[in-house]
Amino acid sequence: MTPYLRHEAPEPAPEPDARLLDTAAMQRVGGRLGSNPAGVYRDAAGRGFYVKELESPAHARNEWLAAQLYRLAGAPTLHYRRTRAADQIATDYVVLDKKLISQLDEAERRQAQRWLGVHAWTANWDAAGYGGDNQGLAGGTVLTLDVGGALEFRAQGSPKGRAFGTEVGELERLRRDPDNPHARRLFGDMADDALREAVEVVTRIADGDIRACVLAHGGSVALAEKMVARKADLARRLGA
Numbered sequence: 026m027t028p029y030l031r032h033e034a035p036e037p038a039p040e041p042d043a044r045l046l047d048t049a050a051m052q053r054v055g056g057r058l059g060s061n062p063a064g065v066y067r068d069a070a071g072r073g074f075y076v077k078e079l080e081s082p083a084h085a086r087n088e089w090l091a092a093q094l095y096r097l098a099g100a101p102t103l104h105y106r107r108t109r110a111a112d113q114i115a116t117d118y119v120v121l122d123k124k125l126i127s128q129l130d131e132a133e134r135r136q137a138q139r140w141l142g143v144h145a146w147t148a149n150w151d152a153a154g155y156g157g158d159n160q161g162l163a164g165g166t167v168l169t170l171d172v173g174g175a176l177e178f179r180a181q182g183s184p185k186g187r188a189f190g191t192e193v194g195e196l197e198r199l200r201r202d203p204d205n206p207h208a209r210r211l212f213g214d215m216a217d218d219a220l221r222e223a224v225e226v227v228t229r230i231a232d233g234d235i236r237a238c239v240l241a242h243g244g245s246v247a248l249a250e251k252m253v254a255r256k257a258d259l260a261r262r263l264g265a
Contacts, residue, residue, distance in 0.1 A: 046108045046115050048076050061182075063175065065118055073118030074106065077173070078122035080182045084173075086243045089114055091147055091175035093242045094252070097234060098226055100143040102169045114173075122168075123162035126153060126211050134211065135219070137167045140254040142214050142223040146255055149175035152199060156205035177249075191254040196224070196262055221263055230259045231263065 050067055051074070055065030063077040079085050087105075092105040103116035123129060129137065137160050144152035151174025152161055161170050174180035177189055199205065200212045215223070232253045239249035 029240050033167055034260075038083065044107070045068055046074060046076075046106050047072075048108050048110060048113060048115070065119075066115075074115045075118050076108065076113055076115045077165065079112050079114060079173075080112075084182060085112055085114045087176050087178050088173045090239065090242045090244050090248075091172040093238055094147055094175075094235075095143055095169065095172060097144045097238045098140075098146075098230060099132075100140040100169065101166050102172060119163050119168075121161040121163050124158060126157040126160050127165065127209055129162065131199070133162060133167050138215050138219060139223055139226065141196070141199060141215065141220070142225070142227045142259060144169075145193050145199060145224075146227045146252070146259060147172070147175040147253075148193075148195055149181035150174075150195065150199075150205070153205065154206035155180070157210075160184055160211070161209070186212070189251075191258060193258045195257050195261065196259065223257050224263050227256055234257070239261050 046068075051066040053064045054073075057063035058065075058075065061077045061079065063075060066076050067073070077088075089105060089107055090219050092102055095102050103119060106115045106117070108115050123133070126137070126167070141152075143149075147208045149169075151159055151170060151171070152169065154171075159170050161168055171180075178184055199208045201216065202209060235249050235252050236249040236254065238249075239252060240246070
């Protein structure tokens, strides 16, 4: 006798995550503004987004995670959004009042310098931009416009490998490296007190909050521990 087999209805397919932008349903209204393949898109409600097409989903996850670490530290960036296309990342489209570091006045430069510790902690070698175009002003706030050069990948997409370790040499290099002239121009004249305050932005973050942020946004345990170690190295460098 053949045993009775109970057939259950298949599980319904999960609904698309409404928080993910569907760029395929949007109208492309402008071209790229940086070095990566990208464009300006507009949705049915008229909202604008700048959408980057990256080399892989790993690159998109890396940039998304970097943006969340900036947010954890309180460092202002453009508002990042994830997309249904796994190899894309988007930001809200913002009309900037100033688009270049060279356009910032002295008070705005000091505002930008406050976040040096965050740039160094996340290994954002492109904090100033190749053309001095990665810091912009909108509504009185200086923003980091793109964090694609942070964490595991360079701004152009190549992996950093061992150059992204537990030691934060970026704290010095972003202020002194002649091959990064716009960063040196922006951060090179920081006084000791300002440098300490910039580092303390990071060292005040609890280790548990760093681990939770990394793991909640697609990072590995190894990366979480690396970011905790990099925080500790920053503290050691200034005796914080």
